[in-house]
Amino acid sequence: MKSNVTIARAETAEDIAAVKRIFEAFVAFLPIDLGFQGIDSEMAEFPKIYEFLLLAKMDDKPLGAVALKRHSDDVCEMKRLYVLPEAQGTGAGRALCDVLLTEAKNEGYSTMLLDSLRRLEAAVNLYKKLGFEETAPYNFNPEDDVVYMKRAL
Numbered sequence: 796m797k798s799n800v801t802i803a804r805a806e807t808a809e810d811i812a813a814v815k816r817i818f819e820a821f822v823a824f825l826p827i828d829l830g831f832q833g834i835d836s837e838m839a840e841f842p843k844i845y846e847f848l849l850l851a852k853m854d855d856k857p858l859g860a861v862a863l864k865r866h867s868d869d870v871c872e873m874k875r876l877y878v879l880p881e882a883q884g885t886g887a888g889r890a891l892c893d894v895l896l897t898e899a900k901n902e903g904y905s906t907m908l909l910d911s912l913r914r915l916e917a918a919v920n921l922y923k924k925l926g927f928e929e930t931a932p933y934n935f936n937p938e939d940d941v942v943y944m945k946r947a948l
Contacts, residue, residue: 802894805848813857814848821877851887858882861891873909900948913940
């Protein structure tokens, strides 16, 4: 089955607001409190900490999003990948990752980081399929099952 998912940078106020709603749904979905990451200030100043946002749509309806965060001139981080429950299984998550990896490389980054939770098995399996490998922790996360990953671009 061919999916008609489209991925593009969120640049209009409407698309940025859609990404924020998807990220808020992601925060609500997570089985942990992201207070340790300063999620309240992140949402209050959204999208200030991100280099750019990608929005997945199907038939012009927002259904998933991901963000790119800069760490240094050559290192970036994938943040907040999430596809709404009704759109899971459409390939939107993989498509968001593929576009993010390409865009990051085009921006001059050579390494992408991410962190996730082992209990989010579908996400961790996707990252492994995309070539991410486990790496040393690069930030604070109090969860027992946090997994840090990185990949060359």
